[in-house]
Amino acid sequence: MIRKDLDSLEATCQRCLLTKPRQDLDRLLWCDACKEGVRARVARQSWYYGLVVAVVLALWIWLYIQPSNLVIGGWIGTVVGALYVTARVVREVLYSVARIRGELADGGATSEELGS
Numbered sequence: 001m002i003r004k005d006l007d008s009l010e011a012t013c014q015r016c017l018l019t020k021p022r023q024d025l026d027r028l029l030w031c032d033a034c035k036e037g038v039r040a041r042v043a044r045q046s047w048y049y050g051l052v053v054a055v056v057l058a059l060w061i062w063l064y065i066q067p068s069n070l071v072i073g074g075w076i077g078t079v080v081g082a083l084y085v086t087a088r089v090v091r092e093v094l095y096s097v098a099r100i101r102g103e104l105a106d107g108g109a110t111s112e113e114l115g116s
Contacts, residue, residue: 008022009021009022010022011025011029012029013025013029013030013031013034014028014029014030014102015030015031015034015038015102016031016033016034018031028099028102030099038095038098038099039095042091042094042095042098043091045090045091045094046086046087046088046090046091046094047087049086049087049090050082050083050084050085050086050087050090051083053082053083053086054079054080054082054083054086057078057079057082058079061075061078061079
């Protein structure tokens, strides 16, 4: 368990291990720079997952459903919608997992360093 000194005006960011003013940290003791860094990383990753789902869906539609040219715009809209929705859902899931796991920027940090 991480010891908190409630009277202290500074605290250590639990991801980058830098001492910051307490008002600059959120409830999980992450600074804004760490949150934005993780958000950017998971945003890039989420588009890859969305692209994979969209390609698989497009192949399934093309090979098994074999749409007519009459409503091809609707099928394209379905694939683009699947890309966007998948990317958004995966982004939130990856960000939540990163926050819950408390990923450290420096993987070599030990629990003794975090507790002090």
